[in-house]
Amino acid sequence: MPRALLLLTSLTIIGVIVGLYLALGYAGTEIEQGDVQRIFYVHMPAFFGAFVAFSATTIGGILYLRTNNVKWDTLALAGVEVGLVLALINLTTGAIWARPIWNTWWNWDPRLTAEAVMVLTYAAYLMLRTGIENAEQRRRFAAVFGIFAIATAVITLVIPRIVEATIHPVVIAQAETAAETTAQGGFELAATPGVGVALGFNMLIWALLVPITLIWHRIRLENTAERIRAMKIRMMES
Amino acid sequence: MSTTSRITLTLLLLCSLLLLAGGALAHGDEEAGAAADSNILTFYTHPTERFNVLIPPGWQNVVNSSYALLRNDTIGAQVYGLTAATTNVDEAVAQALALADLPQAAAPSGADADQLAFGPWQQRTYAFDNDTTATAFVQQHDGKSYVLLYVSASAVQPLIVRTETPLADDASASAALTSALTALGQSDAIIDSLSADSEANDSFSATVTIDGAPFTASIHRDSLTTADIIIGPGASVAEANEDIFTIVRDFFVTPDNGSYLLLGLVVTFGLMGLFLLTLWLRRRNLERDEAALRTLTQDGV
Structure with missing residues (x-):
């Protein structure tokens, strides 16, 4: 393993531990929601982590179409896998938070629906990828799919700001946004001590270090798989 | 490996x-x-979530098997807490009024209702003879009504008011106070003066004339869309009256989740x-x- 990746992995592990301490021990308990609000320190950064990973897929797709270099396709694939894991963490922790706060596990709220569509879109990316035999065709198709699929992530991100009929709280926004008229479960960042520090740190870890580290590991795995595929072809040809 | x-x-x-x-x-x-704070009183246990109330300093916990009673003799206030096995708010409040030896059939001077995450919420205010006032906070959940009744011997009334805009300036504080006065059934009251207590613009004081008598009001931002308001006679209202809001929030909305x-x-x-x-x-x-x-x-x- 490259020294830089080893260092990054160590930093990420330490960061996750410190982030957990900040979320569970340092940040105060939100007065109206109780302890379950602490899920938020993973829930929201996990979405941004997924967004970063899916952005890597888009960038990988664009660069593959421009250069035909396989390494960009590998980046795109790694981005989807890592992004899906983080999006699933975001989706499930959201449902767990919603049970005591909204009194339901799931609601067909615009943001929740948009996120479900996003997860299904990227799951379809992986499924469709396996269905195309020709490698060149597969990469080209995946690149185009990955470029367009980012729209689902962007919509998920902005939808509570543009649709009034949402109960999903907008955390980082002006207090007067229209969405807040119906939002439930929101809270003021400054109202509880330690929230800003815990959120900022966990954003750095879950939205940057975690996806970058995992994508790097996934790329190395794919490179190994590619090397073995090449060995097999050489053997068959000889 | x-x-x-x-x-x-x-x-x-x-x-x-x-x-x-x-x-x-x-x-x-x-x-x-x-373990460290023996002041924690468990009002009731919900099948999945336990709700505790931390008794504020200066308040006494009067132990009782069927209901909770906190009292502060310095300001002449009591808080009764009980669980009524009914979703009829009239019945639930009547039970609480009976505990406080107040007329059960009393008509509220004001009422306010809202839908919170845990169920319907109501707030009712009562004015009795000899300056006694009461505010009932009722939360319905799972077929029961959880009632907190604040009784003041000196006509002090606490209210939680939903605000259209966050409480951040004199205009929004004035609007919140007007809502509170309306909820009290005193829409003819005149706000004489209003000023911010803090640079953060989340606390305000006001003087109000109600039926020709001077009253004082304190307005405090509680969340983005709610304000805690205390209205009482005279030039000032004891700060201890604001403890009711801590009790209300602990009792109703901070679950053990x-x-x-x-x-x-x-x-x-x-x-x-x-x-x-x-x-x-x-x-x-x-x-x-x-x-x-x-x-x-x-x-x-």
């Missing part, structure tokens, strides 16, 4: 340890707090652990394949 495998295994082990430690920490704080937090952490690290496990398994299988291919190549197959 390769370096990657070692790191992956260490990561999985760490995740498991974190999972256990996180849950313990989330619950440990509460248990330690409960640590188990959901624990579940969230289990899912988070479970999903992450599963992904890391698949990475490790895939790498192990590839390494085996590579080793087999190299052996075959060396054997000249």
Whole structure:
């Protein structure tokens, strides 16, 4: 393993531990929601982590179409896998938070629906990828799919700001946004001590270090798989 | 074992340890707090969530088996807390008024209703003879009504008011106070003066004339869309009256939902652990394949 990746992995592990301490021990308990609000320190950064990973897929797709270099396709694939894991963490922790706060596990709220569509879109990316035999065709198709699929992530991100009929709280926004008229479960960042520090740190870890580290590991795995595929072809040809 | 495998295994082990430690920490704080502070009073136990009330300094807990009673003799106030097995708010409030030896059939001078995450919420104000006033806060949940009745011997009335805009300036504070006066059935009251108490613009004081008599009001931002308001006769209202809001928030809306937090952490690290496990398994299988291919190549197959 490259020294830089080893260092990054160590930093990420330490960061996750410190982030957990900040979320569970340092940040105060939100007065109206109780302890379950602490899920938020993973829930929201996990979405941004997924967004970063899916952005890597888009960038990988664009660069593959421009250069035909396989390494960009590998980046795109790694981005989807890592992004899906983080999006699933975001989706499930959201449902767990919603049970005591909204009194339901799931609601067909615009943001929740948009996120479900996003997860299904990227799951379809992986499924469709396996269905195309020709490698060149597969990469080209995946690149185009990955470029367009980012729209689902962007919509998920902005939808509570543009649709009034949402109960999903907008955390980082002006207090007067229209969405807040119906939002439930929101809270003021400054109202509880330690929230800003815990959120900022966990954003750095879950939205940057975690996806970058995992994508790097996934790329190395794919490179190994590619090397073995090449060995097999050489053997068959000889 | 390769370096990657070692790191992956260490990561999985760490995740498991974190999972256990996180849950313990989330619950440990509460248990330690409960043990250290004997002032915590459990009003009732919900099947899935426990609600506690921390008794503010200066208030006495009058132990009673069927209802809760907190009293502060300095300001002449009592808080009755009870669980009524009915969703009829009239009946529930009547039970609370009976506990306080107040006329059960009294008509509220004002009423306010809202739908909160846990169920319908109501707030009613009452004015009796000899300056006694009462405010009833009622939360309905699972077919029951949880009532907190604030009784003041000096005509002090606390109210929670929903605001259209966040309480951040004189205009929004004035609007919140007007809503409170309307809720009290005093829409003819005149706001004589209003000023901010803090630079943060989340606390305001006002003087009000109600039926020709001077009153004082304190307005405090509670959340983005609610304000806590105390209105009482004279030039000032004792700060201890504001303790009712702490009691109300603890009683109604701060549940023990640590188990959901624990579940969230289990899912988070479970999903992450599963992904890391698949990475490790895939790498192990590839390494085996590579080793087999190299052996075959060396054997000249």
